[in-house]
Amino acid sequence: MGTLNSNNNAQILPKFNPLDPEQFRNQAHQMTYPVLSQVEPGYLRTQLPQNAPNRPESFESIMKDVQNHIVPGMTHWLSPNFFAFFPATVSSAAFLGEMLCNCFNSVGFNWLAELEMIVMDWLANMLKLPKTFMFSGTGGGVLQITTSEAILCTLIAARDRKIENLGLDYIRKFVIYGSDQTHSMYTKACKVAGIFPCNIRAVPTSIESDFALSPAEFDIWFHVDAAYGGSAGKCPEFRQYLYGIERANSLSLSPHKWLLSYLDCCCMWVREPNVLVKALSTNPEYLRNKRSEYDSVFKSLRLWFVMRSYGVANLQSHIRSDVLFDAVVPRCFSLVCFRFSPNKEHELGYTEFLNKKLLDSVNSTGRIYMTHNIGATFTEDRHVISTWKLIKETTNALLRESVF
Amino acid sequence: MGTLNSNNNAQILPKFNPLDPEQFRNQAHQMTYPVLSQVEPGYLRTQLPQNAPNRPESFESIMKDVQNHIVPGMTHWLSPNFFAFFPATVSSAAFLGEMLCNCFNSVGFNWLAELEMIVMDWLANMLKLPKTFMFSGTGGGVLQITTSEAILCTLIAARDRKIENLGLDYIRKFVIYGSDQTHSMYTKACKVAGIFPCNIRAVPTSIESDFALSPAEFDIWFHVDAAYGGSAGKCPEFRQYLYGIERANSLSLSPHKWLLSYLDCCCMWVREPNVLVKALSTNPEYLRNKRSEYDSVFKSLRLWFVMRSYGVANLQSHIRSDVLFDAVVPRCFSLVCFRFSPNKEHELGYTEFLNKKLLDSVNSTGRIYMTHNIGATFTEDRHVISTWKLIKETTNALLRESVF
Structure with a gap:
């Protein structure tokens, strides 16, 4: 039961709000993982036991393992820095639909x-x-x-x-x-x-x-x-x-x-x-x-x-709003096939070598992940701009190292 | 801000509990649908528009259609009265796993x-x-x-x-x-x-x-x-x-x-x-x-x-607890192939006719749905007992009508 004293204390403490959206936004943005998995093959086998547990484990301990062992080993298709393969678009309506389907399990x-x-x-x-x-x-x-x-x-x-x-x-x-x-x-x-x-x-x-x-x-x-x-x-x-x-x-x-x-x-x-x-x-x-x-x-x-x-x-405007950027061959939707080719007289094999080196360097940073760029649902201008900046920085660094 | 007056009112009204588990249980148990879809083919086309809406629709209106048009047309694999095909077993841990997978969408x-x-x-x-x-x-x-x-x-x-x-x-x-x-x-x-x-x-x-x-x-x-x-x-x-x-x-x-x-x-x-x-x-x-x-x-x-x-x-005990019932051919796990055969001298074709008639009659009630019985996750003794009772009642009714 509350007393006058405890009420007085409440006025001194900062207001308690367990669902403060600003605090959530700040904290959630600090929970960042590299878009591209930074682990080496075989890492997970050393982290998890050889056998399923005999007794139930708590939800908390399972989620701790998800955080510590599973998530760091994943490549995050929903990251706005995911420029690889194809975009995995999602939406809250799709999530609700998934939940409903699971409820029926029909x-x-x-x-x-x-x-x-x-x-x-x-x-x-x-x-x-x-x-x-x-x-x-x-x-x-x-x-x-x-x-x-x-x-x-x-x-x-x-x-x-x-x-x-x-x-x-x-x-x-x-x-x-x-x-x-x-x-x-x-x-x-x-x-x-x-x-x-x-x-x-x-x-x-x-x-x-x-x-x-x-x-x-x-x-x-x-x-x-x-x-x-x-x-x-x-x-x-x-x-x-x-x-x-x-x-x-x-x-x-x-x-x-x-x-x-x-x-x-x-x-x-x-x-x-x-x-x-x-x-x-x-x-x-x-x-x-x-x-x-x-x-x-x-x-x-x-x-x-x-x-x-x-x-x-809205589904039409989603198509129209997808981020597009310039490309060497004519761009089609947001599919861009571009390459680095500092000297047009280079042989095709050499150009491929340059681009492979550039791609490996860019991806090894863990900041972005690209193969054939399309762009994910949450990709905004700033991600494309910072990706382009990273590509140029990496290219310059490789040029300085005389790799090219 | 609360006042003494409003506090007094609160003492007269019944205590408000938006998450009363007893009330939920009672109301949820009244939300029952036949396990087997009772609609005729083509019913849904008459209920839903010919085209996707141009403007977004509210979550409430979508869920209303789920309740009124989708759920009644479904066969409910998770019903404890579902004895058809194979059991679709689920669990809350599986549901959480599904949600997590969807979150990653990887x-x-x-x-x-x-x-x-x-x-x-x-x-x-x-x-x-x-x-x-x-x-x-x-x-x-x-x-x-x-x-x-x-x-x-x-x-x-x-x-x-x-x-x-x-x-x-x-x-x-x-x-x-x-x-x-x-x-x-x-x-x-x-x-x-x-x-x-x-x-x-x-x-x-x-x-x-x-x-x-x-x-x-x-x-x-x-x-x-x-x-x-x-x-x-x-x-x-x-x-x-x-x-x-x-x-x-x-x-x-x-x-x-x-x-x-x-x-x-x-x-x-x-x-x-x-x-x-x-x-x-x-x-x-x-x-x-x-x-x-x-x-x-x-x-x-x-x-x-x-x-x-x-x-x-626990996974072992789940296997052990599954409901089993007697069968004509030796039962294996909870898979039971039984048939109605009032007279052993009947020809095979006639026995098949009897059983098809019985099966159609039992399923047409909408109370249970069976094809080849296995039993669903939520099936308890009482469902099997009431199913067996229904089968016997239906058989007797058909016998009285001289169908057999």
């Missing part, structure tokens, strides 16, 4: 889950995809884990459509063509699907044609992987990058790359859902009861949460 | 992520797997999304090992053998991998040998799918079900089925990690920089959180 057996159908059509409408890709038209879409899965699934569908006409033995004659700019997953998916490696072709593309492919009018399955850039298509000024999509058989796009969603989330649309279903569905006895077909919520809930919480207008 | 590019190696060895030790499956021995393990993925990956590894010796053209001669009790995914994985359907064989097993397979001493890749039952192996009294595992080339086990983890989580161990890596790894230029190999945290964090929070002793 298995969506049927790919025709209703919310998924609705969400896929919503996104297709945002991107102004043709009706041939929509459930409200003659096509449809399905959520996958990653682009890798989407490419594998479409490849199997395309393969089996041909097998049906030509017979199984033709598998060794099937040829797959991809742009020479295609993700390495393309080759892997082909191998998984039993395509002979000698039949996997890379079609040369060039900067003059914006690395575009113009598939001739052959009877081929034409898949477009728009994992990162596809999200820009919802802005009218970037819709041009999806021109001709009506000629594709399928399209994949990963909202975890530029649509404020958590890993893993990949949208895939196909013009002929029946071909995909035929190639990949099973019909075992234990799924054959009246209700198994109707599970209506799958992970689509997460994407639905993002779209409703922000609305099309 | 991509673990390399399958040799260190925490994953540690966690896989921990679980291997718990199951008393031979050293040939452990990183601390000569093997190793990797987390996959589902058993389907694990089966596909091992199949590709096995296939490519043979291709290396025999040449690509042999793909059409490769024969895959599975027990006739194997999951339907087995056939699907074979087709994805380009195995000719005529070469997919189901080996007959029988109740007398506990449906066991005894692969002869041929040079074959032998994979064991222990998705549900494998978790029991950590109890000495159930370790017998893993006898002979040292002769297998690979093993998969899904902690989301009986190890208190969230979907999706599948552990896969292999005796020859190099064969798996060779078959499935790519080595593209953009992964070839000094740091890309060292990402040390992937989704293994979730499993690590569960093991540490509960300890081996």
Whole structure:
């Protein structure tokens, strides 16, 4: 029970506020870790026991290990200084959607889950995809884990459509063509699907044609992987990058790359859902009861949460606000491929050596992490400016050391 | 500022407690939904707009739609009345692990992520797997999304090992053998991998040998799918079900089925990690920089959180406490295959008709949902008892209607 005395004491002490946002902001900003893991391989094995504990451990002791051993060994994809691979965009709406999905922990057996159908059509409408890709038209879409899965699934569908006409033995004659700019997953998916490696072709593309492919009018399955850039298509000024999509058989796009969603989330649309279903569905006895077909919520809930919480207008402005910087080859969205080339007369091998040295030096500072720059969700002007400053400082230092 | 008057009022009103656990319990128990979705296909499309909103919507309005439109259309895998497919076991430690993973939103590019190696060895030790499956021995393990993925990956590894010796053209001669009790995914994985359907064989097993397979001493890749039952192996009294595992080339086990983890989580161990890596790894230029190999945290964090929070002793007692009930064929763990057969002289077709009718009737009540009974995490005696009561009542009602 309180007394007058203790009340008097309270007036002398500074006001107690356990949720002071300013104090939190200051302290949180001091909890910084290098964006790129600074540990050596094998470090974690020396920190953690050889076996799982027999008795429960306290939450506090687990979190202490997370802080001391796990976090320092991580590369932080959400850091604004993360310029590597691709941006892992997130949002608070996506986090709430994740939590809700976890609460349900539901298995969506049927790919025709209703919310998924609705969400896929919503996104297709945002991107102004043709009706041939929509459930409200003659096509449809399905959520996958990653682009890798989407490419594998479409490849199997395309393969089996041909097998049906030509017979199984033709598998060794099937040829797959991809742009020479295609993700390495393309080759892997082909191998998984039993395509002979000698039949996997890379079609040369060039900067003059914006690395575009113009598939001739052959009877081929034409898949477009728009994992990162596809999200820009919802802005009218970037819709041009999806021109001709009506000629594709399928399209994949990963909202975890530029649509404020958590890993893993990949949208895939196909013009002929029946071909995909035929190639990949099973019909075992234990799924054959009246209700198994109707599970209506799958992970689509997460994407639905993002779209409703922000609305099309905000999702468009997110694309427009992403930090862009200049590049040697024409910049496309925020994807910049630049290189250091102090002397244009250097051989290509030497230029590559210079850039590798520069990249290793910059990354070894732990302050930023870059491979092929795209920029993370929380990246602001100041991060790009300080990154550029660091790159120039490092270049100058290397020049002084006569490394170049 | 408070006054004497307002203090007096407070004494008249009932004490305000916004976090009254008793009130919460009472109200939460009134928020009940049928375990099995009671809606008809297509219902959701009529409830939700055709397009994503242009402006943001409030959290309250989204949650209202979740309550009114999403939840009633779902089949609730976490309901204690869920007796279908397989149990989706969860725990609060798993939920915290999920949240932490989401906070990091990190991509673990390399399958040799260190925490994953540690966690896989921990679980291997718990199951008393031979050293040939452990990183601390000569093997190793990797987390996959589902058993389907694990089966596909091992199949590709096995296939490519043979291709290396025999040449690509042999793909059409490769024969895959599975027990006739194997999951339907087995056939699907074979087709994805380009195995000719005529070469997919189901080996007959029988109740007398506990449906066991005894692969002869041929040079074959032998994979064991222990998705549900494998978790029991950590109890000495159930370790017998893993006898002979040292002769297998690979093993998969899904902690989301009986190890208190969230979907999706599948552990896969292999005796020859190099064969798996060779078959499935790519080595593209953009992964070839000094740091890309060292990402040390992937989704293994979730499993690590569960093991540490509960300890081996609790995880064993969870297996032991799972509800079991009698069955026609010998019960194995809590997997019960029972059927209604009022007259032993009935033909098999007629018995199937009876059971289908009974199953449809029981499920149409919405009170329980069963296909092949295993039992969910929250299932208690009373749920099994009331389920059994419902089955008997329904049977009697059908008998009275002379359906049987």
